[in-house]
Amino acid sequence: MKFSKLALSTSKNRLNSDECLSHRILLQSGLLRRYSSGIYGNHNLLVRSQEKIKQIIRSVLESYDCVEVSLPALQPKYIWEESGRWNKYVDSGQMFSCKMSNGTYCFAPTAEEAIFTFVRDTLKSYKDLPVNLYQIGPKFRNELRARGGLLRSKEFSMMDAYSFHSSTESLKEEYAKMKEAYFKIFKEIGLNVIPVAAMNGDMGGNLSEEFMFISDAGEDVILVDSTGKIGLNTELLEMENIGEYLQSNYGIKNIDMLSQKHCIELGHIFQLGQRYSTSMNGTFQDRNNNSIPYFMGCYGIGISRTLAAICEQNCDKNGLVWPESITPYAVYIAYSIDKHEEAFNLYSTLVNENVEVLIDDRDLSLGAKIKDSKLLGIPYMVIIGNKAKSNIYEIETRVNGQKSHMSLEQLLNLFK
Amino acid sequence: MKFSKLALSTSKNRLNSDECLSHRILLQSGLLRRYSSGIYGNHNLLVRSQEKIKQIIRSVLESYDCVEVSLPALQPKYIWEESGRWNKYVDSGQMFSCKMSNGTYCFAPTAEEAIFTFVRDTLKSYKDLPVNLYQIGPKFRNELRARGGLLRSKEFSMMDAYSFHSSTESLKEEYAKMKEAYFKIFKEIGLNVIPVAAMNGDMGGNLSEEFMFISDAGEDVILVDSTGKIGLNTELLEMENIGEYLQSNYGIKNIDMLSQKHCIELGHIFQLGQRYSTSMNGTFQDRNNNSIPYFMGCYGIGISRTLAAICEQNCDKNGLVWPESITPYAVYIAYSIDKHEEAFNLYSTLVNENVEVLIDDRDLSLGAKIKDSKLLGIPYMVIIGNKAKSNIYEIETRVNGQKSHMSLEQLLNLFK
Numbered sequence: 070m071k072f073s074k075l076a077l078s079t080s081k082n083r084l085n086s087d088e089c090l091s092h093r094i095l096l097q098s099g100l101l102r103r104y105s106s107g108i109y110g111n112h113n114l115l116v117r118s119q120e121k122i123k124q125i126i127r128s129v130l131e132s133y134d135c136v137e138v139s140l141p142a143l144q145p146k147y148i149w150e151e152s153g154r155w156n157k158y159v160d161s162g163q164m165f166s167c168k169m170s171n172g173t174y175c176f177a178p179t180a181e182e183a184i185f186t187f188v189r190d191t192l193k194s195y196k197d198l199p200v201n202l203y204q205i206g207p208k209f210r211n212e213l214r215a216r217g218g219l220l221r222s223k224e225f226s227m228m229d230a231y232s233f234h235s236s237t238e239s240l241k242e243e244y245a246k247m248k249e250a251y252f253k254i255f256k257e258i259g260l261n262v263i264p265v266a267a268m269n270g271d272m273g274g275n276l277s278e279e280f281m282f283i284s285d286a287g288e289d290v291i292l293v294d295s296t297g298k299i300g301l302n303t304e305l306l307e308m309e310n311i312g313e314y315l316q317s318n319y320g321i322k323n324i325d326m327l328s329q330k331h332c333i334e335l336g337h338i339f340q341l342g343q344r345y346s347t348s349m350n351g352t353f354q355d356r357n358n359n360s361i362p363y364f365m366g367c368y369g370i371g372i373s374r375t376l377a378a379i380c381e382q383n384c385d386k387n388g389l390v391w392p393e394s395i396t397p398y399a400v401y402i403a404y405s406i407d408k409h410e411e412a413f414n415l416y417s418t419l420v421n422e423n424v425e426v427l428i429d430d431r432d433l434s435l436g437a438k439i440k441d442s443k444l445l446g447i448p449y450m451v452i453i454g455n456k457a458k459s460n461i462y463e464i465e466t467r468v469n470g471q472k473s474h475m476s477l478e479q480l481l482n483l484f485k
Numbered sequence: 486m487k488f489s490k491l492a493l494s495t496s497k498n499r500l501n502s503d504e505c506l507s508h509r510i511l512l513q514s515g516l517l518r519r520y521s522s523g524i525y526g527n528h529n530l531l532v533r534s535q536e537k538i539k540q541i542i543r544s545v546l547e548s549y550d551c552v553e554v555s556l557p558a559l560q561p562k563y564i565w566e567e568s569g570r571w572n573k574y575v576d577s578g579q580m581f582s583c584k585m586s587n588g589t590y591c592f593a594p595t596a597e598e599a600i601f602t603f604v605r606d607t608l609k610s611y612k613d614l615p616v617n618l619y620q621i622g623p624k625f626r627n628e629l630r631a632r633g634g635l636l637r638s639k640e641f642s643m644m645d646a647y648s649f650h651s652s653t654e655s656l657k658e659e660y661a662k663m664k665e666a667y668f669k670i671f672k673e674i675g676l677n678v679i680p681v682a683a684m685n686g687d688m689g690g691n692l693s694e695e696f697m698f699i700s701d702a703g704e705d706v707i708l709v710d711s712t713g714k715i716g717l718n719t720e721l722l723e724m725e726n727i728g729e730y731l732q733s734n735y736g737i738k739n740i741d742m743l744s745q746k747h748c749i750e751l752g753h754i755f756q757l758g759q760r761y762s763t764s765m766n767g768t769f770q771d772r773n774n775n776s777i778p779y780f781m782g783c784y785g786i787g788i789s790r791t792l793a794a795i796c797e798q799n800c801d802k803n804g805l806v807w808p809e810s811i812t813p814y815a816v817y818i819a820y821s822i823d824k825h826e827e828a829f830n831l832y833s834t835l836v837n838e839n840v841e842v843l844i845d846d847r848d849l850s851l852g853a854k855i856k857d858s859k860l861l862g863i864p865y866m867v868i869i870g871n872k873a874k875s876n877i878y879e880i881e882t883r884v885n886g887q888k889s890h891m892s893l894e895q896l897l898n899l900f901k
Contacts, residue, residue, distance in 0.1 A: 070547070070550075070552065071550065073613075073616075074550045074551075074552055074616050074617070075552055075616070076552065076603075076604050076607050076608055076613070076616045076618055076649075077607065078606070078607040078609075078613075099607065102602070102603050104557060104560065104561055104564065104599070104602060105561040105563070105588070106587070106588075108557050108559060108560070108561060109557065110554065110555060110556045110557060110599065110602075110603045111554065111555040112554055113552045113553055113554055115555070116553050116554060116555045116620075117553070119555075131486070134486075134487065134490045135490075136486065136490055136491055136492065136529045137529055137532050137533070138526065138527065138528055138529055138532060139526060139527040139531070139532045139535075140526045141520060141524050141525065141526055141640050142623060142640060143524060143581070143592070143625055143639055143640040144520065144524070145520055145521040145524060147521070148520065162585060162586050162587075165559070165583045165585065165590065165592075166583060167581045167582060167583050167592075169578060169581065169627050170578050170629075171522070171578075171627070171629060172521070172522075174581065176559070176581075176583075176592060183520070183526065186518070186520060186526075187492075187518050187526045188492050190494070191492050191493065191494040191515065192492055193494075196848065197489075197492070197494075200489075200490050200491075200492045201490070202492055204532075206623070207558060207622070207623065209559055211585050211587070213586075213587060223559055224557050224558060224559040233492075432612065
């Protein structure tokens with residue numbers, strides 16, 4: 070891609086605000102555009118990175134036999150009346166609802182009602198279970214305390230999965246598998262996450278765990294053990310038998326063994342049990358022809374938030390530093406104006422080899438281009454200064470600033 | 486993917502309705518799930534096919550230097566007041582709008598307002614132009630006459646592109662390029678489309694052309710010449726100087742040279758000129774430092790509708806017939822229960838070779854599986870009957886019903 074086609078204007082100055090560093094870099098780079106509180110547009114580089122996150126999620130979930138579907142974001146009121154959540158969600162002011170001449174609708178912040186309506190006439194026998202269906206798409210929530218751009222916005226991208234089972238044992242098995250799948254997903258994306266035991270909140274049901282990314286930009290306070298592998302949401306401290314719970318579930322004898330940290334919540338997995346299947350009349354016939362409500366699990370990953378966490382984990386004073394697995398472009402070509410032809414020859418060669426290249430073809434000094442390459446965080450930069458020798462390329466690695474010189478052949482090998 | 490994981494239940498009976506054949510097949514196969522008028526959920530096979538359509542669009546548009554971005558679907562009222570379209574859209578009852586405690590919002594049926602707000606502070610000089618930005622995502626319109634499932638629904642998937650120029654000439658050049666890109670996209674998808682001259686309607690501006698797919702399922706009446714390459718929307722007949730227009734633009738001397746057909750509209754390209762840039766104050770500095778409103782083009786492709794047209798073009802009495810370029814799965818394995826192990830060995834081999842396989846592992850007769858394979862329209866079916874010889878596979882091609890026998894090696898070659 071040619072930079073001149075991006076309609077992207079970077080700024081030299083970082084905003085002064087109490088927002089987290091990554092958010093300020095995203096605004097400075099022009100990658101995030103604010104419309105109003107909690108409403109943003111995403112520029113090309115963020116869209117490309119998000120698509121890669123989605124592909125990683127799809128590929129891991131498919132290997133766990135999860136099936137992608139697409140539920141409507143626009144939903145009729147009646148399905149929310151069945152679950153008994155319409156008034157609660159609308160009265161809280163958090164759900165966008167519209168009274169139109171031909172009916173009342175909402176734009177869904179979550180999709181338990183929609184998935185039930187989707188599967189209820191299909192999953193009729195124990196033979197049809199277990200299944201796990203997921204979707205990837207926009208969700209809407211009227212955040213009254215919107216902040217941090219991608220971190221807590223009114224429109225956000227999510228993966229939400231729903232599993233249906235004929236027994237608690239089958240639900241528990243799937244829950245454990247999904248936990249494993251989540252670790253794979255976040256590992257592949259390049260984020261360190263901690264599973265944190267939490268309350269189920271609005272969702273109802275029995276057990277849930279949040280996948281938290283430790284960051285000063287986070288809002289929630291969690292308690293983490295010294296290995297960084299056990300976490301608890303502080304909400305849990307309100308539980309009556311918390312001491313016993315810690316001892317029996319984690320072998321923790323004293324709450325002082327845990328220290329406080331701040332969390333961005335990236336994912337959440339729930340064992341919902343029969344709460345929704347009872348109210349929404351979702352039942353299957355067991356081996357003895359009894360009608361039993363499904364046992365249900367649900368699993369979410371905030372994709373916009375994951376992107377925010379990646380930016381927060383991977384930035385320095387010069388800008389972003391994309392991990393290679395989800396970088397929008399692999400290489401940035403910064404060149405002096407009088408090296409235009411050589412730069413575009415290299416660009417064409419790389420594009421033909423399916424390397425994702427961003428070439429900075431703007432009428433700017435080489436120094437300004439190098440600054441923007443660092444600000445935008447592309448993993449490799451090829452620098453073609455006016456004294457550059459032909460067929461020897463200077464490469465700078467964003468993550469550590471290391472420079473090296475390569476032939477075209479070596480360069481092509483680097484991207485294979 | 487294993488069929489048992491799809492949560493898909495097909496029916497033997499087609500619905501009796503006056504809806505088009507493809508829509509009835511989509512409901513019969515369970516691929517489309519109705520929530521209420523104009524609101525549907527899409528099953529796995531439709532989602533996979535849509536993703537392939539999106540990838541074709543992305544790949545062609547990127548080769549034309551178009552840049553993918555993502556604008557919010559949820560939009561604040563103020564941007565629609567700037568363009569002067571808020572009252573018109575809300576009063577017509579077609580735009581979903583919500584009055585919340587913290588502001589008034591809408592869910593956008595189109596994104597001219599959003600794209601202006603996105604680029605206005607960035608495209609300041611003639612040097613920044615031309616650019617062409619597009620997004621792929623959901624749009625919302627409160628269709629009062631929703632019909633045909635994917636054809637006219639309240640939530641639908643669209644590609645919408647917006648180009649900005651410093652002169653009419655540059656706009657015309659881009660318009661011609663996009664027309665070329667559209668032909669490439671629809672050719673790759675495997676749909677025959679006709680560009681049809683049309684009025685600009687709500688969009689304003691000067692010139693527009695619709696990309697129509699000829700089908701009895703279509704609603705619009707268009708006039709087409711005998712070569713099938715020239716089309717006119719009948720709206721145009723209301724133009725005062727229609728005779729002159731036909732003669733000078735198409736060399737058509739007499740309207741009787743054209744015959745009436747029915748159109749599904751799949752795409753639309755517009756030369757909007759300066760209509761929005763004037764009202765929304767989107768200007769650039771020209772070479773003489775004069776402030777000039779951008780010249781603007783906009784270009785849309787209805788992705789849900791394209792999927793509907795594909796189904797309508799590619800179905801027969803047995804069900805769907807996916808074109809290979811956008812089929813959700815390449816091959817369907819139908820086997821007798823006692824060939825379970827052999828079938829799963831083949832499945833694993835194909836999955837390891839990255840072939841997209843759907844294996845019908847349900848507890849059903851081979852005959853029922855073969856029927857569903859045809860109903861779902863997967864291009865190739867491997868049939869493993871209880872008398873099948875090991876390592877010789879029976880293949881049936883969906884499009885023409887031809888059968889052949891292949892070794893594993895030949896089978897793998899077929900999918901390479």
